[in-house]
């Protein structure tokens with residue numbers, strides 16, 4: 001039977017999810033709430049009913065899942081507006097960075113709804129996101145299944161039990177696309193310095209990053225094993241690896257970057 005989903009916030013992340021649900025096989029009846037007229041017009045154009053606020057929804061409207069994709073600072077207000085469904089078994093799924101389950105539960109203290117926190121990442125826009133979910137202790141099995149079904153439309157889904165790991169998750173997969181983009185940029189610049197045109201260097205760097213990621217995903221070997229296999233002793237790749245991996249500099253740099261992101265994620269969580 002078709003599941004009724006209310007998506008609150010249809011900006012970058014919300015619209016990525018909406019596109020995924022519309023092209024996925026799941027049977028979802030989606031309704032959008034967004035305060036921004038342009039976002040509502042875009043949803044309407046895709047055949048999805050859109051409203052300016054939750055109060056505009058029919059009083060009989062009762063969603064199976066409520067996906068919150070507004071800015072972290074707007075979550076408390078939106079959750080307050082969801083109180084009308086507090087005695088239902090709806091799944092409330094928040095993708096807001098830094099907003100803890102405890103913060104959500106403080107607005108909905110005595111609810112039968114299931115609270116779920118998700119850290120998505122931006123490749124969700126092309127259906128290749130990484131979504132890490134954590135549910136409150138009282139969340140139902142049905143709500144977890146619905147969350148998995150919804151998020152599988154936009155990428156890979158993983159569940160963690162310890163919400164304390166969310167800052168590390170944010171630092172690895174939430175912020176991770178920026179690390180990969182930075183690596184690609186640097187490879188493009190290095191190719192230009194080695195004598196290639198910028199256009200050719202970009203094409204080589206992008207295709208190499210995409211192909212290698214896909215190969216690592218599909219292979220039974222670890223990335224380390226694959227790396228060792230392409231680096232023939234005495235060959236060109238080995239010469240490059242000697243420089244790139246010397247003194248664990250790359251490890252050190254990524255370790256520091258991930259730690260900085262984790263620390264900032266923690267701070268943002270306290271501020272929200």
Ligand SMILES: NC(=O)c1ccc[n+]([C@@H]2O[C@H](COP(=O)([O-])OP(=O)(O)OC[C@H]3O[C@@H](n4cnc5c(N)ncnc54)[C@H](OP(=O)(O)O)[C@@H]3O)[C@@H](O)[C@H]2O)c1
Pocket residue numbers: 008009010011012013014033034035036039052053068069070071072074077078095096097119120121122174
């Ligand atoms: N983008 C990412 O890569 C990413 C990654 C991980 C997590 N997230 C999380 O996803 C959430 C959304 O991020 P985003 O990048 O998609 O933001 P966004 O593009 O700014 O979209 C948010 C949308 O929600 C609307 N909105 C704000 N308050 C509202 C309310 N009270 N009722 C209804 N609609 C409201 C906004 O309208 P106005 O323009 O009128 O404010 C805007 O259209 C954030 O909590 C963020 O932490 C995003």
